[in-house]
Amino acid sequence: MxxxxxxxxxxxxxxxxxxxxxxxxxxxxxxxxxxxxxxxxxxxxxxxxxxxxxxxxxxxxxxxxxxxxxxxxxxxxxxxxxxxxSPSPSPSPAPAEKKADEAPAEKASESEMESLPDGSPTMSPAVRRAVLEAGVDPTTIKGTGKDGRLTKEDVLAAAKAKSGGAAPADTANAPSPAPAQGGERKEERVKMTRLRQTIAKRLKSAQDTAALLTTFNDVDMTAVIEAREKYKDVFAKKHGVKLGFMSFFSKASVLALKTFPSVNAQIDGDEIVYFDYVDISVAVSAPNGLVVPVVRNVDQLSFAGIEKAIAEYGGKAKDGTLTMDEMKGGTFTISNGGVFGGLMSTPIINPPQSAVLGLHRIEDRPVVRNGEIVIRPMMYIALSYDHRIIDGREAVTALKTIKEAIEDPTRLLIDL
Missing domain, CATH: 2.40.50.100 (RNA polymerase II/Efflux pump adaptor protein, barrel-sandwich hybrid domain)
Known part of the structure; x- marks a missing residue:
């Protein structure tokens, strides 16, 4: 059936x-x-x-x-x-002699599709058609596409090498076809995924609509690193999750957003919407692009609750199992480019939000403390914001609040 x-x-x-x-x-x-x-x-x-x-x-x-x-x-x-x-037989309107002179059919029949050798790599329909039309064994071709997959160009290159006059035995034993004289220049056109198209539209819309501006500061990570090293084992044993930097920056952001509500607000038509809660969108890199799941009610969560939520979303992003509801909403975004080695950047806001905090890599740099030059683990932080709703004074002071809370985590406990 x-x-x-x-x-x-x-x-x-x-x-x-x-x-x-x-x-x-x-x-x-x-x-x-x-x-x-x-x-x-x-x-x-x-x-x-x-x-x-x-x-x-x-x-x-x-x-x-x-x-x-x-x-x-x-x-x-x-x-x-x-x-x-069993495929249904295909009609044959033209004689066999005429077929031999015609170009290969645009689509292979179902029976042809099933005639590929066992163990052949996963291929898109276009690549499968190219394999069948060229008469090559896909298991002997090295793919140059994403994750080693075959592309149409790989198949065409293999077919060209096969018909180049070399003996079949020599071709089979050769590790790869000899490069064309003068070098070979390849191009591959791949249609943008729907996710990538949406990311492109939203980011471009943010640039066209919002009055974007970025303010920078640097943070001495000494206190947070020491606290993390001191308590990470006990924290992991008690809560079953690692103690990371994101929970510190999330809590520091809550402190700043509560002090400066406009940084946590949004424009809706000719109105400004202020939120008495903080839902932080955490930018996560997924196989198909950047996604931003939302950690809800961060202002009410503990450090462990924040770390568990972020860890869960990170796993779902890699597996591709995030749901629409898990990425809906959000009043503020934190993007950590430091995990990829970024030293400094100007992040783009996530519409309709009005601000995004950008984190970067930690590196030892010379700084002045009490009149002496010392080495400290420093991080550049950036706050991009919509100048239509957030004034420069508020943005600069909000970022300074985050800096002070990270450099003295006690402020997070006494709400200062």
């Missing part, structure tokens, strides 16, 4: 997605609820499970196609042992 696979509900106000990847190919055995496709929405990637156990049937849509909620994207044959379904 053939079962249709439909696009599931994607989240509130989300009605469309893009097919990012097929996780199962026609003829593959699938278990019930096993992911068979990955869909990309504006914010997250969602896996589509198989409704039944059986054999993967036809891909009705291709990678890169846009699909709406409820649309049929594939079929699954219920039951079976995993053998490929």
């Amino acid at each position: 053939t079962i249709e696979v439909k696009v599931p509900v994607l989240g509130e106000s989300v009605t469309e997605a893009t097919v990012g990847e097929w996780l199962k190919q026609p003829g593959d055995a699938v278990a019930q609820d096993e992911p068979i496709a990955s869909l990309e929405t504006d914010k997250v990637a969602i896996e589509v499970p198989s409704p039944v156990a059986g054999v993967m049937g036809e891909h009705i849509v291709a990678v890169g196609d846009s699909v709406e909620v409820g649309a049929v994207i594939a079929t699954v044959s219920e039951g079976g042992s995993g053998a490929a379904p």
